[in-house]
Amino acid sequence: MEQNKEKNTVNVRKAAMIGCGFVGSSSAFALMQSGLFSEMVLIDADKERAEGEALDIAHGIPFARQMKIYAGDYDDIIDAAVIIITAGANQKPGETRLDLVHKNVGIFKSIIPEIAKRNCQGILLIVSNPVDILTYTALKLSGFTENRVIGSGTVLDTARLKYELGQHLSVDSRSVHAFIIGEHGDSEIAAFSSANVSGIAVSEFCELRGHYAHEENSQQIAEKVKNSAYDIIQKKKATYYGIAMAVKRICEVIIRDEKSILPVSSMMHGMYDIDDVVLSMPAVVGKHGVETKVPIPLNEEELQKLHKSSETLKEIIKGLNLN
Numbered sequence: 001m002e003q004n005k006e007k008n009t010v011n012v013r014k015a016a017m018i019g020c021g022f023v024g025s026s027s028a029f030a031l032m033q034s035g036l037f038s039e040m041v042l043i044d045a046d047k048e049r050a051e052g053e054a055l056d057i058a059h060g061i062p063f064a065r066q067m068k069i070y071a072g073d074y075d076d077i078i079d080a081a082v083i084i085i086t087a088g089a090n091q092k093p094g095e096t097r098l099d100l101v102h103k104n105v106g107i108f109k110s111i112i113p114e115i116a117k118r119n120c121q122g123i124l125l126i127v128s129n130p131v132d133i134l135t136y137t138a139l140k141l142s143g144f145t146e147n148r149v150i151g152s153g154t155v156l157d158t159a160r161l162k163y164e165l166g167q168h169l170s171v172d173s174r175s176v177h178a179f180i181i182g183e184h185g186d187s188e189i190a191a192f193s194s195a196n197v198s199g200i201a202v203s204e205f206c207e208l209r210g211h212y213a214h215e216e217n218s219q220q221i222a223e224k225v226k227n228s229a230y231d232i233i234q235k236k237k238a239t240y241y242g243i244a245m246a247v248k249r250i251c252e253v254i255i256r257d258e259k260s261i262l263p264v265s266s267m268m269h270g271m272y273d274i275d276d277v278v279l280s281m282p283a284v285v286g287k288h289g290v291e292t293k294v295p296i297p298l299n300e301e302e303l304q305k306l307h308k309s310s311e312t313l314k315e316i317i318k319g320l321n322l323n
Contacts, residue, residue, distance in 0.1 A: 007119070008078050008079060008118075008119055008120060009079055009121075010079055010080075010081050011079040011080065011081060012081045012255060013036075013038040013081070014038070014040070014080045015036075015039075015041075015082045016072075016077040016080035016083045017040060017043065017084050017086065018043045018044075018077075018085045019085060019086035019087030019088065019128065020044035020046070020049050020050045020053045021044075021086065022090070022238045022240040023127060023128075023243055024044070024053075024087070026240040026241060026244035027084060027086060027240075027244040027247040028054075028069070029057055029244065030244040031247070032060065032069060033060075034248050034251075034252065035064070036251055036255050037067065037251075037255075038066065039068045040067065040068070041069075041070060041072040041077065041080070042054045043072060043073060043074065043076070044087070045087070047071060050072075051071040053071075054070050054071045058070075077115065077122075078118050079122075080120065081123065081254070082123050082125055082251055082255070083120060083122050083123070085108075085124070085125070085126050085127060085128055086127045087107055087128060088104040088128035088129065088134070089103040089107070091129060091229070091233060091238075092233070093234050093237070096185065097129040097185040098130050098316060100130055101133055104130070104134055105133065105137050107128075108137045108138060108141065109137075109141065112137070112141040112142050115142060116143050116144075123148050123150060123288075124138055124142060124148060124150070125151075125251070125254075126149070126150065126152065127151075127247060129184070130316075131151040131153060132151060132265050132278045132279050132313050135149060135153075135278045136267075136277070136313075136322075137320065137322060146267045147288055147289040147290045148288070148289045149266070150250070150266060150290060151266070151278060151280070152246055152247060152264065152265070153262075153263055153265035153279075153280035154179070154265075154280035155246040155262050157184060157188055157226075159245075160180075160228050160242070161178050161180050161221070161225045162178060164225055165195070165197075165202065168206075168211070169197065169211070175197055175198050176197050177195065177196050178190070178195035178196070179191045179195075179296065180225065180280070181279075181306060182279050182305070182306050182309035182310070184265065187305070187308060188226055188309065189309060190218070190221070190222040190225060192218050192302075193297065193299040194296045249262070250264065250285070253285045253286065254285065254286065254287055254289070257286045257287040258285075259284050259285070259286045259291065260284070260285060261282050261283065261285070262282070262285050264280060264290065265280050266290045268293075268310070271295055272295070274306070274307065274310045276314075277314050277317065279310060279313060281294070281295075282294040
């Protein structure tokens with residue numbers, strides 16, 4: 001689709017935010033503070049909401065770095081280096097991410113064609129839930145190459161896992177190396193078999209810190225991570241600060257071409273015998289999006305759970321009518 005049209009130029013200092021709800025506005029605020037971009041356009045079905053958020057954030061610019069932030073429309077996204085989509089219905093108390101499927105796929109069927117017909121050359125970063133299904137939807141409807149369509153995936157879940165392990169072990173969470181993989185949702189997998197703290201296997205480090213009930217502790221931590229969003233939604237009706245920081249981090253990796261390894265959602269093609277489904281696996285991410293997936297070692301139980309997670313997502317995809 002793209003090859004038949006003249007390519008548009010990308011402004012590496014420009015971002016577009018589609019959706020100005022809690023997640024979109026918090027992400028825009030985090031990005032303004034980061035200094036990554038000198039221009040950001042906010043787009044929302046409610047134009048006044050976008051204008052209000054842009055103005056509110058702009059008033060903080062004297063305390064940060066110079067930036068042009070404004071409400072716009074789809075013509076303003078053409079040269080954006082990263083197009084971030086947070087638009088969609090919010091997850092309510094008691095509702096799973098997969099419960100949002102049909103509402104948000106319907107919204108994406110109006111958004112993605114608007115992006116596709118403008119032949120944008122930037123990275124499409126999907127944040128709306130269920131993120132794996134919507135990343136798959138965006139990929140199929142946009143005509144973008146697979147490396148340029150990324151979901152925020154389990155980047156936040158992985159941060160939550162590092163945080164909980166850091167709390168459990170009384171160690172800096174930045175020294176913890178571990179991943180949540182699979183669906184960003186109820187079938188996600190905490191890959192403890194490859195987890196380590198500064199190169200020491202997490203089970204060994206646990207014993208260094210006086211913890212010996214490995215299986216019990218691992219299950220409790222994994223459940224706590226999986227239920228984090230539900231707990232927050234129950235208490236304050238929505239989650240947005242954590243994901244805003246995750247969006248900022250993904251954008252940093254892209255704009256700075258860091259080639260960092262992040263567990264983003266992207267299309268699978270045969271790794272672990274999983275094909276034609278979008279889910280989260282560690283991947284090298286840079287200015288062109290996903291460069292290479294990183295096949296971390298998994299034990300048999302983790303592999304079985306990953307296949308089950310894949311099948312859960314595939315069953316949903318079958319009923320979406322994306323052709």
